[in-house]
Amino acid sequence: MLIMVTVTAQTVRTALVRALSEDQVFDDQAERICYSYDATRLEALPDVVVFPQTPEQVQQVVAIAIDTGTPLVPRGAGTGFVGGAVPVKGGIVLSLERMNRIIEIDPHNLVAVVEPGVVTGDLHKAVEAMGLFYPPDPSSAATCTIGGNAACGATGPRSVKYGGTRDYVLGLDAVLPTGEMVHTPSKAVKRVVGIDLARLLVGTEGTLGIITGLTLRLLPKPATVRTMLASFTRVTDAARAVSGTIAAGWLPRACEFMDHRCLELIRAHGAVTIPDAAGALLILETDGTAEESARVAAAISEVCREVGALEVRTAESTEEAAAIWAARKALSQAMYEVAPGKINEDIVVPRSALPELVAQVDELAMQSGLAIVCFGHAGEGNLHVNIMADLADPSIRQTAEVVVQSLFDTVVRLKGSVSGEHGIGLTKARYLPTEVSAEGLQVMARVKAAMDPHGIMNPGKILL
Numbered sequence: 001m002l003i004m005v006t007v008t009a010q011t012v013r014t015a016l017v018r019a020l021s022e023d024q025v026f027d028d029q030a031e032r033i034c035y036s037y038d039a040t041r042l043e044a045l046p047d048v049v050v051f052p053q054t055p056e057q058v059q060q061v062v063a064i065a066i067d068t069g070t071p072l073v074p075r076g077a078g079t080g081f082v083g084g085a086v087p088v089k090g091g092i093v094l095s096l097e098r099m100n101r102i103i104e105i106d107p108h109n110l111v112a113v114v115e116p117g118v119v120t121g122d123l124h125k126a127v128e129a130m131g132l133f134y135p136p137d138p139s140s141a142a143t144c145t146i147g148g149n150a151a152c153g154a155t156g157p158r159s160v161k162y163g164g165t166r167d168y169v170l171g172l173d174a175v176l177p178t179g180e181m182v183h184t185p186s187k188a189v190k191r192v193v194g195i196d197l198a199r200l201l202v203g204t205e206g207t208l209g210i211i212t213g214l215t216l217r218l219l220p221k222p223a224t225v226r227t228m229l230a231s232f233t234r235v236t237d238a239a240r241a242v243s244g245t246i247a248a249g250w251l252p253r254a255c256e257f258m259d260h261r262c263l264e265l266i267r268a269h270g271a272v273t274i275p276d277a278a279g280a281l282l283i284l285e286t287d288g289t290a291e292e293s294a295r296v297a298a299a300i301s302e303v304c305r306e307v308g309a310l311e312v313r314t315a316e317s318t319e320e321a322a323a324i325w326a327a328r329k330a331l332s333q334a335m336y337e338v339a340p341g342k343i344n345e346d347i348v349v350p351r352s353a354l355p356e357l358v359a360q361v362d363e364l365a366m367q368s369g370l371a372i373v374c375f376g377h378a379g380e381g382n383l384h385v386n387i388m389a390d391l392a393d394p395s396i397r398q399t400a401e402v403v404v405q406s407l408f409d410t411v412v413r414l415k416g417s418v419s420g421e422h423g424i425g426l427t428k429a430r431y432l433p434t435e436v437s438a439e440g441l442q443v444m445a446r447v448k449a450a451m452d453p454h455g456i457m458n459p460g461k462i463l464l
C-alpha cells in the first residue's frame with residue numbers, strides 16, 4: 001500500500017534539486033507533458049521528471065520517493081505499447097535517457113556492458129562494427145532503450161531463431177524500491193547463485209526496481225543474410241507455411257506475417273510490389289554462411305510453395321531488403337489510416353495453433369464488424385492484433401472490449417499467452433486473471449510486496 005503523507009510536489013522538487021541539480025529536475029508543465037505518455041497515446045501528467053546520471057543518483061531519488069510516499073515511474077524512451085511508463089498516479093518520472101553509455105564491448109568474452117538508456121539500435125551498430133551481433137531487435141530499435149527492453153522482456157523478428165532480451169541478459173544492476181542496490185559484476189556466460197535477481201527484474205516493467213546497468217551476451221555476426229517475401233492468397237495458407245516450416249525442421253532468422261489489411265496499406269504507400277491476388281505476406285530471413293543461408297532459404301521456399309504460395313521472391317540487394325523491412329515497420333503508424341483509434345494486442349500461441357488463431361481472428365472481425373489488422377512475429381506464434389475503431393464512441397469501445405476478451409479466451413484455450421512481448425502494464429492488467437490463476441496472482445502480489453514494501457514503484461501497473 002502507498003503510504004499517504006501530506007507532501008506537496010514543491011517539497012519533492014526541492015528535495016530532488018538538492019540531491020541532484022537544477023538541470024536534472026524538470027517541473028515545467030510543457031516539459032512534464034513530454035513525459036506523460038507512451039506509444040498507447042494514454043497520458044497522465046507527472047509532478048516532476050528527473051534525469052539521474054549515476055546509480056547513486058537513482059538511489060537518492062528512490063530515498064526521496066520513500067520519504068515522501070511519492071510514486072516513482074522509470075522511463076526509457078516511452079515506446080511501450082501497454083502504458084507501462086505512463087505515470088497514472090502522478091509523482092516522479094525517472095528518465096534513464098542520460099544514463100546512455102556503452103561502457104564496454106568485450107570481443108573476447110562476447111559481452112557488452114551498457115547503461116540502461118542506450119538506444120537498442122545504437123548498440124546494434126556499435127557491436128556490428130566489431131563483427132559482433134546483439135540479436136534482440138524490437139521493431140522500435142531506432143528509439144527504444146536496452147533498459148526498457150529488459151523491463152518489458154522485449155523480443156523482435158529475429159527472436160524466432162535467437163531468442164529475446166531475456167536470453168541475452170547475463171547480469172543486471174538495479175536500485176530496488178527499498179533503496180538497496182543489486183549489482184552483478186560477473187561477465188561469465190553462466191552462473192547458479194540462488195535466486196536470479198536479474199531474471200526476476202526482466203519483464204516486470206519497472207514494478208520491482210530500476211535497472212541501472214546491464215551485462216549482455218553477444219554472438220559473432222552471421223556472415224550473410226537472405227531476405228525473402230512470400231505471398232499467399234489466404235491468411236490461413238501463410239499461417240500453414242509458418243507451422244510447416246518449423247515442423248519440417250527449418251529455423252528462419254525471421255518470419256513475419258502480414259494480413260490482407262496490411263497489404264492494402266503497403267500497396268497504398270507503393271513501398272513494395274505485391275501480386276494482385278495476394279491476401280497475406282510472410283517476410284522470411286535466413287542467415288549463416290552463404291551456403292547455409294541459401295540452403296535453408298531454398299528449403300523454406302519449397303514449404304511455402306507446397307502450401308500454395310503465389311510467389312516467393314528473394315531480395316536482390318540490401319536496399320531491396322531494407323525496403324521490405326521499412327514497409328513492415330511502417331505498419332504500426334500507417335494503420336491509423338483505417339480508423340482513429342487502436343487497441344493493440346500482442347498475443348502468442350504455440351506455432352502449430354497459428355492457422356486456427358488467424359481463422360478465429362477473421363471470424364471475430366466478421367462477427368463484430370470491426371476492422372482488425374494483424375501482423376507479427378509469426379515464427380514464434382506471436383501476432384499483433386490491432387482492433388481499429390473509433391474508440392471515443394462508447395458502444396464501439398464496448399464491442400471492441402468484447403472482442404479482446406474473446407481473443408484472450410481463445411489464446412488461453414490454445415495454450416498461448418495474452419502477451420508475447422509488450423507486457424501487461426496498464427492496458428492489460430484487468431485481463432491478467434484470464435491467464436494467471438488466483439494463486440498465481442497472489443504469489444505475484446507477495447513478491448511485489450516483499451520487494452516494494454512502501455508501494456512506490458510504478459503503481460497501477462500489472463497487478464491491480
Ligand SMILES: Cc1cc2nc3c(=O)[nH]c(=O)nc-3n(C[C@H](O)[C@H](O)[C@H](O)COP(=O)(O)OP(=O)(O)OC[C@H]3O[C@@H](n4cnc5c(N)ncnc54)[C@H](O)[C@@H]3O)c2cc1C
Nearest residue numbers: 076077078079080084139145147148149151154155206211
Ligand atoms: C513502432 C513500435 C514497434 C514496436 N515493436 C516492438 C517489437 O518488435 N518487439 C517488442 O518487444 N516491443 C516492441 N514495441 C514496444 C516497445 O518498443 C518495447 O516494449 C520496448 O522494450 C520499450 O522500451 P522503452 O525504452 O521505450 O521503454 P518505456 O516505454 O519507456 O518503458 C516501458 C516499461 O519499462 C519500464 N522501464 C523502462 N526503463 C526501465 C529501467 N531502466 N528500469 C526499470 N524499468 C524500466 C517502464 O516503467 C515501463 O513499464 C514497439 C513499439 C513501437 C512504438
